[in-house]
Amino acid sequence: MKINGNTKVSKVIKENVEAIEAIASLNPHFTKLRNPILRRLLAPRVNLSEAAKIGKCDVNEMLNALVAIGFELEDENSLVDFETELPENKKKDKFLEGKKIISLDVRPFLAKGEDPFNVLQKALKKLETHEALEVLIDFEPIPLIRIQEKRGFLNLTVVEDGLCHSFFKLGEGKISQAELIGEAVKTVNESQFNQLVKTYPGVIKTIDVRSLEMPEPLVKILEAIEDLDEKTALKVFHKRVPQHLLPELETKKLNTFICAISEGNVMLFISKRNV
Incomplete structure (x- = not known):
């Protein structure tokens, strides 16, 4: 390879x-x-x-x-060229000027093999304009930064004594979840969903993550979408609409259809092909 x-x-x-x-x-x-x-x-x-x-x-x-x-x-x-020089303290001081720092240490979650995404999302959702969220983590959280920057947050990450301090603050152009996921994510009824499955011109793989504890549903779906191509789609049975996953699917240019049947019973249909 x-x-x-x-x-x-x-x-x-x-x-x-x-x-x-x-x-x-x-x-x-x-x-x-x-x-x-x-x-x-x-x-x-x-x-x-x-x-x-x-x-x-x-x-x-x-x-x-x-x-x-x-x-x-x-x-x-x-190759992708990335700068390796860390931001200086002056950059940090300027970035955090006038901000109240709220710290969140996600290392205990990672140490237990848990995904801290939901905890981070809740903390960012509560963030006020006069505040900045400091995320303490062992490595620069590039996937998280990528998603939050699309949501309109500003980020600066510095390393002090071998520990990453990733700071987030509200930008002027903060956008909603609906704006972030765009037109690639659609809500359909059960009849429309079944029609999608019936008429899809390719192979449909099915996974059921309803009995799994977090972060295994996220893991299983991310693993499954890596194998998708123009002739393969994914059908997912989930307990809830995975809101934190939708921006990731949008980033990967996947089309996602969501059908909420009842409490604890949601279906997703994910494909690369426009259907």
């Missing part, structure tokens, strides 16, 4: 499971890839260049480690 800075970590691991140890050996931050739940949460969301930034290592070092176990390197011109 040929790789470059844009290659998703999940695809690398799927191709060769030895990649977990090859990456984990580069930096203590990457040892979390050995945890199956955390690996499934992080790997589908970032590419190799972003992972290198999270671990504060050179992307070429990571690529070389993967080449050593059998991967082939594509043209270096296709």
Whole structure:
């Protein structure tokens, strides 16, 4: 398999499971890839260049480690170039000027293999204009930052004594959930949903996550959508509408149809093809 800075970590691991140890050996931050739940949460969301930034290592070092176990390197011109220099304290002071700091340590959640996304969402939802949320985490939370910036939040991440402090504050253009997910997410009734399933011109994979505890439903869906192509769709049985997942599906340019049948019974139909 040929790789470059844009290659998703999940695809690398799927191709060769030895990649977990090859990456984990580069930096203590990457040892979390050995945890199956955390690996499934992080790997589908970032590419190799972003992972290198999270671990504060050179992307070429990571690529070389993967080449050593059998991967082939594509043209270096296709690599994503990220700045590695951390923001100075002056940037932090300017970013937080006049703000009351509210701290949230998500490391205990990650240590237990739990996804802190919902806790973060609740904290950000309560954030006032005179406040800034400080997220304490072992690595730069690039997937979280990407989603929240689309929601209109401003972010600055600094590293102090080996710990990432990721600060969020309200921007002037804060947008709603409806605006964020756009037209790629639609609500349909049961009849319309069944018609989608019946007329879809391809293979439909089905997963049921209703009996799973968080973050396993998120893990299962993220894992399943990695295998979608123009001829394959995904049908999901869920307990609730996964609001925190919808922006991720939008980012991946997937079409999502939601059908809420009853309390604790929601169906999703996800595809790359316009249906």
